[in-house]
Amino acid sequence: MNSLTDNAIMLRVKDGDLDKMGLLFERYHRQLYGFLFHMTYHREVSEDMVQQVFYKMLRYRQTFTGSGQFIHWMYSIARNVLKDQGKRKQLQMQAGNAEQLADQLPGGITPEEQLEKKEARTGLYRAMEKLSDDHREILTLSRFQxxxxxxxxxxxxxxxxxxxxxxxxxxxxxxxxxxxxxx
Amino acid sequence: MKCEQYEELFAGWINGELTPAEREKLDQHLIGCAGCREELAAMQQIWDVMAEVKAPEPSANVRVKFQAMLDTYKESVQDQKSNWDGIKEQLSRLWQWQPRWPLAYSLAILLIGLGCGYLFFHTGKGAEQDQQLKELTSQVHELKQTMMLALLENPSASERIRGVSYTSEIKHADKEVIDALLATLNNDPNVNVRLSTLDALTHLANHQEVRQGLIQSIVQQDSPLMQSAIADVMLKLQEKRSVKPFKELLKQKNLDPGVKEKINQTITQLI
Structure with a gap:
């Protein structure tokens, strides 16, 4: 089953084999979560959004034509979800949220390394938070994704x-x- | 000023996406421009810091929630697939709200009763009144019938038995009701439901198709309980046409000895 391309799987989903969406979920939910995480710096919100993106892909499966790549379609839906969420809840990133999260993430091997990495990461998150959405989005897509x-x-x-x-x-x-x- | 033309290449340089020609062009410029060299080095540095940063892993909840969402969605799609199936399912769901339906049923009867009373006392003369009364009666009848049919689809056996028992209230069972009852008689997984269906059908034995259906059903029953019950019914109805299917039933090897004896008795009494 792994040999099937994303597009082939999504076309099957479109034809009514809805269970196949599980394969796409396994392949992409981490990546999608990573993108949403950098766009919100909020873990629960990102998880909810992953859910919404997959729901929308099911609901609007007929709009998938197969002419473009599946992941491009997935990201456009994720961007719409972000936009809706932003409008509805006026999702504001809380100052310092990203910084706290950086502290929780696993670091290097030796204590010195860990400290160094943590500092770099904290600094980077702090800087990323200050970027405009457009800029953070493009860096997330090109660097993290x-x-x-x-x-x-x-x-x-x-x-x-x-x-x-x-x-x-x-x-x-x-x-x-x-x-x-x-x- | 000149430097701006090259800035377009910076992102590609860092991303490793430049063509050899573009790379060559940028390298040439960098040799002579300390400002751009410094800028690019600083960008490269932060790009490398970014490599150290990974988004956290989503929690295990995400997978559980996804599966639940997928299952719910699949159910909702199946509901839409066939309108009729959907309606039937919704009806059977309504039945699970126990208190409401009987209430709705009583209310409907009350309303129809009020309507009858109104018509009876306030309007028209003989013929017209009769006509309207007949219409109302047939509406009540239809309502009962719909309720019964819906109940037969219920997943709970006791609800299905309740549905079967409604047939005693239906005076003129039409083909739809008879078909539904016969289908229940032959196919219902629960033996108690089949037994009550047999009982209900016995009351409708004045219909030719009911008799026919009962006779055909003899060979389809595999439970000893049903087999002896149906033998009783045939004896009661003095249905001679049942002898042939009973003889067929006797040929079955795994037939219960008690049932065998009973059927033999029935056959002798019928002939």
Whole structure:
């Protein structure tokens, strides 16, 4: 079953074999959670959103045409869920939330390493929180989700050149915030 | 000013997505521009820090919730698949709200009764009144029938028995009711439900199709209880046509000895 492509599986779901969505869930729920986590820095909210994304993919399975990649479709739905959530609840990231989370995550091997990594991580989260949604989104997609610029262009529905420009600006902004905070 | 043209390549350089030509072009510029070198190095540094950061793992709850959501969704889709099936299922769900239906039933009867009274005392003359009364009676009859049919679909055996017992209130059983009862007689998994169905059908034995159905049902019953009960009914109805299926039943190897004896007796009494 693993040899089946995402698109082939999703097309089966579309044809009514709803159980196949379980395979896609196994393949992508962690990645999706990672994306939503960086966009909200809220674990429970991210988990709820993972649920919503999979529900929407089931509910609107007829809109999947198979002409594009499954994950691009998945990310566009995830972005819509984020947008809805933002509108409805006025989801504001609480200051310091990301920082606290950084503390909870596992670190390096030796105590020194752990401390060093924790500091780097805390600084980075603090800086990421200060970015605009657009900038945080593009960095999350390209760095944490390891997507190519061309894929990001399809997900965001903008040109590849626009992706490169935005990615550059986002990274520059992140660097400035990060360095200024260190001083 | 010139540097801005190259900035477009920065993201690709860091991401490792530049073509060899683009890379060459940027490298050339970097050799001569300390500002861009520094900028790019700083960006690379933060890019590397980002590699250290991983999002946490979702909790195990996510999988449980997903499975629950999928199951619920599948059920809701199946509900929509066939309208008729959906209606039947909803009806049977309604039955599970015990107090409401009998209440609704009583209310409906009350309303119809009030309607009858109103018609009787306030309107029209003989023929018209009779006509309306007949209509109302047939409506009540229909209502009972629908209730009975819905009850037969209920997952609980005791509810199905209740449904079967309603037939005694239906004076003119039509084909739909008879078919439903015969289907229950032959297919219901619960022997008690089948026994009460047999009882109900015996009361309707003045219908030719009921008799026919009962006779056909003889060979389909595999429980000794049902086999001897049906023999009693046939004896009561003095149905000679049942002899043939009974003889067939006797040929079955695993037939209960007690039942065998009873059927033999029945056959002699019928002939």
């Amino acid at each position: 390891e997507l190519k610029h061309q894929e990001i262009a399809q997900i965001l529905n903008i040109s590849e050149v626009a992706v490169k420009t935005r990615a550059h600006r986002a990274l520059r902004e992140l660097k400035n915030i990060y360095i200024n905070a260190e001083r």
